[in-house]
Amino acid sequence: DDYSTTIINLMPNDLGVSLISEPLIDDNQPNEEDVVVTIQNYGGTIHENFEVNFSVNGGTPITEVVPGPVGPLESMQYEFDAQAELNDIDDFEIFCFTSLPDDSQSDNDGVTKIIPKFICQPESNCSQGDGIRHLVLEEIDNMTGCGDDGYSAFLDQVASLEQGTTYDMTITTEHGSQYVRAWIDFNDSFSFTGIETVLSSTEIAPGEGPGVWTETLPIEIESDDDLGEHLMRVKTNRDGTVSGNACNGMDFGETEDYKVIIGSVSLLESILGPNDIEVRTLANDQFIFTLDTEVSNDPLIFRVMDTQGRTVVHNWVYPVNGEYTYELDMSYAAGGMYLIRIGDQRAGKITRIAVQ
Structure with a gap:
């Protein structure tokens, strides 16, 4: 009988980080974050006791040794003992990578993930009565x-x-x-x-x-x-x-x-009504925003801002039966937190979203 087979020629040493699963993108980002990665063996050799690294915003890499083993075409998850320090309102670039000697293909050694801080959360000791009671x-x-x-x-x-x-x-x-x-x-x-x-x-x-x-x-x-x-x-x-x-x-x-x-609340409600912005989060970073108000029939401005205060979306939204609805596609945007404002030059209402 006729038969066919496929032969795959694997490089002997080809190891890399394929995914950064943590830190997650959240609106309550702490100052120190666990770093969890997936390490992929693309080659044909079993690897043990190899180095994996991460850096934040191009700083000095943190290097740790992974016991393994990870076999040919297998992957494994690794959590660093060290944590990433995210101590400001900023977009933090985390780069995770392997450093295998004689790696056959260096362009798949590492991956990058952008982690934003929506708003900084300063750390301090208030256990002795300090602070606000x-x-x-x-x-x-x-x-x-x-x-x-x-x-x-x-x-x-x-x-x-x-x-x-x-x-x-x-x-x-x-x-x-x-x-x-x-x-x-x-x-x-x-x-x-x-x-x-x-x-x-x-x-x-x-x-x-x-x-x-x-x-x-x-x-x-x-x-x-x-x-x-x-x-x-x-x-x-x-x-x-x-x-x-x-x-x-x-x-x-x-x-x-x-x-x-x-x-005053009465002034804000006279312009935009008493209701908050409702957000529906759909798959693939799609969002639907609704502001239900019967007091305004004028067009309002829908604005999206990133963590640096830059406007990334600026459009008019028009009411239908007292309801303002805006469908937002953020699949093209960098992952992170974004601030949403619906209003006019007199007043506005705000909410926030996380883009993965």
Whole structure:
């Protein structure tokens, strides 16, 4: 009988990283991430005790030895003992690769993955009473303990603030000599800049130690600050002024994030209605956004921004029976977090998505 066979000639030494499965792209990216890769043996030799590496943003590679074995045309998963440090609002490029001596084909040694940080999460120690135990600002009335690694996000708590007005923010801490600073991300750029400072670094209970200390501090909203929903960050530091860099960690202190509405809720609702943006996430990075409002019949601007504050989509969206719907294809875009804004020049509503 006739028969046929296929002969595959394998290189003896051909090893590479084919996939970076972790870090995942998430909207709660920690400062230190596990790195997990898939290693593929493309060659015809069993490999043991070989080197695998990763680097972040072109920095010095971390090298570890993989015991193996991994046989010809087989793959294996490996988790690095070291973690990747992602300590800022940025896009982090993680490059993972093997370094096999006499590798027959070097162009398949490694792969790259972009990991964005939506918003930095400074680390600090608040276990000794440092930080914020009670914060009151208009509708926000939040009593908390020490957040994990000194960071907490309370984005379901919203303060309604008016342009051109100064508000009292009352903070209780359980350790004196506590400096406090606050920012509002008026331009929705994923970062807190110096011009977005609404409370300069101010000390609570100077020279005091453990105890219960409460101070009422002024939050200044300028007459031309942008209307709409924005993130607010409140940050403390013991025994020293709070850095103007909202991402810096502290030895002792805490960081808390909230949401504010500039322009009263009634004003925002009169423009865009009371409902939040609804997001449907479909396969292949397809999204459908819906804003249901019966108070607006005017076209609104649909805008997508990346983690650097750059606009990547800017289109008009028109209402149908009081409902604004926008279908967004992000399959072409780099993986990462993106901020969505629907509104006009008077006010807007925000949400965020993760593109894989």
